[in-house]
Amino acid sequence: MxxxxxxxxxxxxxxxxxxxxxxxxxxxxxxxxxxxxxxxxxxxxxxxxxxxxxxxxxxxxxxxxxxxxxxxxxxxxxxxxxxxxxxxxxxxxxxxxxxxxxxxxxxxxxxxxxxxxxxxxxxxxxxxxxxxxxxxxxxxxxxxxxxxxxxxxxxxxxxxxxxxxxxxxxxxxxxxxxxxxxxxxxxxxxxxxxxxxxxxxxxxxxxxxxxxxxxxxxxxxxxxxxxxxxxxxxxxxxxxxxxxxxxxxxxxxxxxxxxxxxxxxxxxxxxxxxxxxxxxxxxxxxxxIETLSLRMERHVENAMTVATWLENDPRVDYVTYAGLESSPYSARIPAVCPKGAGALFTFAVKGGYEACVKLVDSLEIFSHVANLGDTRSLIIHSASTTHRQLTPEQQEAAGAAPNVVRVSIGIENAEDLIADLDQALAKATA
Structure with missing residues (x-):
């Protein structure tokens, strides 16, 4: 140009x-x-x-x-x-x-x-x-x-x-x-x-x-x-x-x-x-990159929808998405990332490590992979995979405790993602 x-x-x-x-x-x-x-x-x-x-x-x-x-x-x-x-x-x-x-x-x-x-x-x-x-x-x-x-x-x-x-x-x-x-x-x-x-x-x-x-x-x-x-x-x-x-x-x-x-x-x-x-x-x-802005807008929109649903689900202990008003980091969004808090976050599943493993294995739309930022929604249990080499103290400090899963929310229909999480949580916490 x-x-x-x-x-x-x-x-x-x-x-x-x-x-x-x-x-x-x-x-x-x-x-x-x-x-x-x-x-x-x-x-x-x-x-x-x-x-x-x-x-x-x-x-x-x-x-x-x-x-x-x-x-x-x-x-x-x-x-x-x-x-x-x-x-x-x-x-x-x-x-x-x-x-x-x-x-x-x-x-x-x-x-x-x-x-x-x-x-x-x-x-x-x-x-x-x-x-x-x-x-x-x-x-x-x-x-x-x-x-x-x-x-x-x-x-x-x-x-x-x-x-x-x-x-x-x-x-x-x-x-x-x-x-x-x-x-x-x-x-x-x-x-x-x-x-x-x-x-x-x-x-x-x-x-x-x-x-x-x-x-x-x-x-x-x-x-x-x-x-x-x-x-x-x-x-x-x-x-x-x-x-x-x-x-x-x-x-x-x-x-x-x-x-x-x-x-x-x-x-x-x-x-x-x-x-x-x-x-x-x-x-x-x-x-x-030609479609980056379009994808990121949808990523952020879906992440906000899914995170809000998860935060209100009794089977979930907490959600770390900074876009939620409950997040201690929400006040930083206007200065650091004014167009949204991204689409990457974690949530803690009641039932701990075993419940997280069952959740990951029960999902159908979410892909269980060691990656993020895909058009597809992705999930991983960090404590047993990407962060398994760290000490328990390092895992906690990094936000990858044993009862936590990480999600990268894609650009699918948000209602389908919620339905998939709902059925998997039911099996994981039964």
Missing amino acids: SDGPSYGFDTLQIHAGARPDPATGARQTPIYQTTAYVFRDAEHAAALFNLQEVGYIYSRLTNPTVAVLQERIATLEGGVGAVCCSSGHAAQIMALFPLMQPGCNVVASTRLYGGTVTQFSQTIKRFGWSAKFVDFDDLDAVRDAIDDNTRAVFGESIANPGGYITDIRAIADVADAAGVPLIIDNTSATPYLCNPISLGATLVVHSTTKYLTGNGTVTGGCIVDSGQFDWSASDKFPSLSQPEPAYHGLKFAETFGPLAFTFHSIAIGLRDLGMTMNPQAAHYTLMG
């Missing part, structure tokens, strides 16, 4: 980053299923490898189909650039990679997807990194957790699995005061419901597998760069502020300015970590 008027979200989700194919005039973005690209001449090749010219070298680094997706997500999130990769977990490592060194830590919310807790508490130790888990509702605790070795603060806009709403602006202020970037996982909210960059986030990560694609077909991840952090303000981020030996002493922050993080993630991150998104996955995600 050419520079011009400020287009609305519905227009941008279809057109941002996409142009008719110059060779054929194809209106839909083609799948450029190629590993390499022919250079014009030796001088052109050298300029590309020296980062003196932007272009395509090898599809581990850049690909025209993936490039359209990167521009589209960056536009919707209000960032200056984005880098797509192979999964949401890859996006988290890619986001931390330019920031961290052995001995450094990330301060992370206790309310995170169970796989993220495991990745941060266990796997990143192999890099010499560590994580401190803190209740993000306690701003003093977040401040106290940040030390001289902290290089990032990490949270989720709408936390998985409980659907808790993070006060992004308040956390951003704490991170800013400490001189470290705030990374927000916006997977559960999508840029349609929440814009973390406008609330002070430095980087936004996504599992594009979820709502952005929306049809449960491909895995993918993305990191969006706000372009608003000064990587040279301190000596904490030498990968971005100091000379890079692999590029003859080039300084990313000095050379690329607001796009320093984006270029580093491609030229170093994708080059050496190889967490590449394939072009067919990018194509599926581009098609999914």
Whole structure:
């Protein structure tokens, strides 16, 4: 799209980053299923490898189909650039990679997807990194957790699995005061419901597998760069502020300015970590994003209807959906996600662990899968699956207690979803 008027979200989700194919005039973005690209001449090749010219070298680094997706997500999130990769977990490592060194830590919310807790508490130790888990509702605790070795603060806009709403602006202020970037996982909210960059986030990560694609077909991840952090303000981020030996002493922050993080993630991150998104996955995600706003409106509408019914059912102990007036997080919706509280939440079943297992096994429309953000309604018992590696205390803190199930409400008829839950609850609590 050419520079011009400020287009609305519905227009941008279809057109941002996409142009008719110059060779054929194809209106839909083609799948450029190629590993390499022919250079014009030796001088052109050298300029590309020296980062003196932007272009395509090898599809581990850049690909025209993936490039359209990167521009589209960056536009919707209000960032200056984005880098797509192979999964949401890859996006988290890619986001931390330019920031961290052995001995450094990330301060992370206790309310995170169970796989993220495991990745941060266990796997990143192999890099010499560590994580401190803190209740993000306690701003003093977040401040106290940040030390001289902290290089990032990490949270989720709408936390998985409980659907808790993070006060992004308040956390951003704490991170800013400490001189470290705030990374927000916006997977559960999508840029349609929440814009973390406008609330002070430095980087936004996504599992594009979820709502952005929306049809449960491909895995993918993305990191969006706000372009608003000064990587040279301190000596904490030498990968971005100091000379890079692999590029003859080039300084990313000095050379690329607001796009320093984006270029580093491609030229170093994708080059050496190889967490590449394939072009067919990018194509599926581009098609999914074209209907993002329409789907999210229906997701939110259905979630509110189902959550309200569940809250009034005597077989249910409680419901965590932030859209309910009873939720302690409902007051944050206007500032953080004014178009709705998403479609991800948990509810506690009377009868505990065994009742939850019976419920999951008795449902007919809901699919029992380890995924969220699909057009289909999904359910999982987190304590026995996604969060089973955590301690009981960590499960409680994450909102994945043994008597709790997580639901991702789809876009089916709400009355059918309620009927399915009703018959399954009857069997589970008989």
